[in-house]
Amino acid sequence: MIDQQPIALEAYENLAQDYANHIDTKPHNAYYEQPATFSLLPELKAKKVLDAGCGPGACTEKLLNRGAEVLALDVSKKMVELAKVRLGDRATIIQANLSQPLPFLDSNSFDIVFSSLVVGYIKYLEPLFQEFYRILKTSGVLVFSTQHPFSDFLYYNSQNYFATELVGTTWTGFGEKKVYVPCFRRSLTSLLNPLIKVGFKLDSMIEPLPTEEFYHANPKQFQELMKEPLFICIRAIKL
Numbered sequence: 001m002i003d004q005q006p007i008a009l010e011a012y013e014n015l016a017q018d019y020a021n022h023i024d025t026k027p028h029n030a031y032y033e034q035p036a037t038f039s040l041l042p043e044l045k046a047k048k049v050l051d052a053g054c055g056p057g058a059c060t061e062k063l064l065n066r067g068a069e070v071l072a073l074d075v076s077k078k079m080v081e082l083a084k085v086r087l088g089d090r091a092t093i094i095q096a097n098l099s100q101p102l103p104f105l106d107s108n109s110f111d112i113v114f115s116s117l118v119v120g121y122i123k124y125l126e127p128l129f130q131e132f133y134r135i136l137k138t139s140g141v142l143v144f145s146t147q148h149p150f151s152d153f154l155y156y157n158s159q160n161y162f163a164t165e166l167v168g169t170t171w172t173g174f175g176e177k178k179v180y181v182p183c184f185r186r187s188l189t190s191l192l193n194p195l196i197k198v199g200f201k202l203d204s205m206i207e208p209l210p211t212e213e214f215y216h217a218n219p220k221q222f223q224e225l226m227k228e229p230l231f232i233c234i235r236a237i238k239l
């Protein structure tokens with residue numbers, strides 16, 4: 001089954017500039033999710049990496065700085081433009097929809113697929129993970145992060161943990177603009193089983209804790225995150 005509609009496209013077109021302005025210092029990303037997700041990556045020097053859902057290129061830049069050769073993609077034209085402004089010709093950056101197959105990427109051609117906070121916008125994960133599996137070399141590594149199923153279940157006051165539900169919330173943390181961002185809330189089973197079904201070995205996972213920098217930026221939210229996870233970070237290997 002293929003989900004043709006990029007549900008969050010309009011939201012991210014609206015948010016793109018504000019997102020770019022704040023992503024390097026927004027505590028939930030810079031001092032919480034990113035350190036955890038990046039800690040799951042292997043050595044990157046001279047490795048071919050796909051940054052799937054690159055946004056304005058903040059993570060792409062970190063991958064490049066660690067020596068990777070990066071192809072970055074995003075469905076949002078504005079995000080792609082901002083990533084190009086940020087990174088110039090250091091990476092190849094293209095517009096593409098992860099809800100559809102990626103025939104322009106060769107099979108067995110990447111060492112690593114990296115995707116920070118994107119799979120929550122994709123309805124059907126099995127075809128996406130199938131594509132990631134196809135383009136990875138044998139022993140290649142998939143590292144991704146997404147909303148934590150447990151905290152989403154509480155946050156969205158869901159009546160059915162096991163259902164995959166289209167939910168959404170109005171973001172207020174990226175500057176003045178208030179933008180409603182839709183996403184999919186799903187169970188842990190619905191997140192992980194598609195990985196295993198397409199052939200990945202689940203290798204490691206992190207329920208992140210906020211870093212010391214987070215504490216200095218926002219002590220109250222630091223205490224909250226010490227008691228309840230917001231994201232989950234996964235590493236899987238192509239067997």
Ligand SMILES: C[S@@+](CC[C@H](N)C(=O)[O-])C[C@H]1O[C@@H](n2cnc3c(N)ncnc32)[C@H](O)[C@@H]1O
Pocket residue numbers: 005006007008009012023052053054055056057058059073074075076079096097098099115116117118121122
């Ligand atoms: C929360 S942002 C994360 C951006 C970047 N990975 C980061 O961590 O800064 C989510 C990104 O996913 C992109 N996105 C959402 N749906 C997508 C899709 N179907 N295909 C490709 N990118 C998508 C959005 O445009 C947005 O840039």
